[in-house]
Amino acid sequence: MCELFAMSSRVPATLGFSLERLARRGGADGPHRDGWGLAFYEGPDCLLLREPRSASDSPLMRFMEQQGLRTRMAVSHIRLATFGNRALRNTQPFGRELGGRMHVFAHNGGLASIWDRLKLRSSSYTPVGETDSEHAFCVLLDRLAPLWHGRAEPPPLADRFTVIAETAAVLARLGPANFLPDYAASSA
Numbered sequence: 001m002c003e004l005f006a007m008s009s010r011v012p013a014t015l016g017f018s019l020e021r022l023a024r025r026g027g028a029d030g031p032h033r034d035g036w037g038l039a040f041y042e043g044p045d046c047l048l049l050r051e052p053r054s055a056s057d058s059p060l061m062r063f064m065e066q067q068g069l070r071t072r073m074a075v076s077h078i079r080l081a082t083f084g085n086r087a088l089r090n091t092q093p094f095g096r097e098l099g100g101r102m103h104v105f106a107h108n109g110g111l112a113s114i115w116d117r118l119k120l121r122s123s124s125y126t127p128v129g130e131t132d133s134e135h136a137f138c139v140l141l142d143r144l145a146p147l148w149h150g151r152a153e154p155p156p157l158a159d160r161f162t163v164i165a166e167t168a169a170v171l172a173r174l175g176p177a178n179f180l181p182d183y184a185a186s187s188a
Helices: 016-027 059-067 132-148 157-172
Strands: 004-014 036-042 047-052 073-078 094-098 101-109 177-181
Touching: 004 016, 004 132, 004 177, 016 059, 016 073, 036 059, 036 094, 047 059, 047 073, 047 101, 073 094, 073 101, 094 132, 101 132, 132 157, 157 177
Parallel strands: none
Antiparallel strands: 004 073, 036 047, 036 073, 094 101, 101 177
8 A cells, every 4th residue: 555644733844854764665665666746835835746756766855855845734645556557647645726725635545446436526626547546536625615615715624524524434435545635624
């Protein structure tokens, strides 16, 4: 399975040591050599970096470790491919806009029957790649989107948590479904 890393902090922090350890798990000390991604949040937007290569061999990952970028929220993922080939479109975290804010999603697990069991209600969120993880993210956004309808500000946190919890329960019935939804669950 893939591995996830997230950080949420009251004050901006760097991820240098944590990124170094994660990158080693992404090919050198672990089998997760099929891609990596990292999202650094800045307000309602994020810097999203992804590569369909081993994190331990990535000059971009080493550059990010050394830069000391500060953020209050970050999500990272190292991939061991189970669905979809090794390609950028299948590399996590995935990012989409909802309600004028970027949302990212990283998942580890296996949801083999998700395409048959969870159809998208609208065409607003369509997977770009072929992974069960991206389909799960699109399903989650599809279910969260009505909460934002006609709103200038994010809907109440309790309402978002309810939708996330309900969707997580449905995903859990399909297989291992550990995931990190980022901005969708934050209070900002």
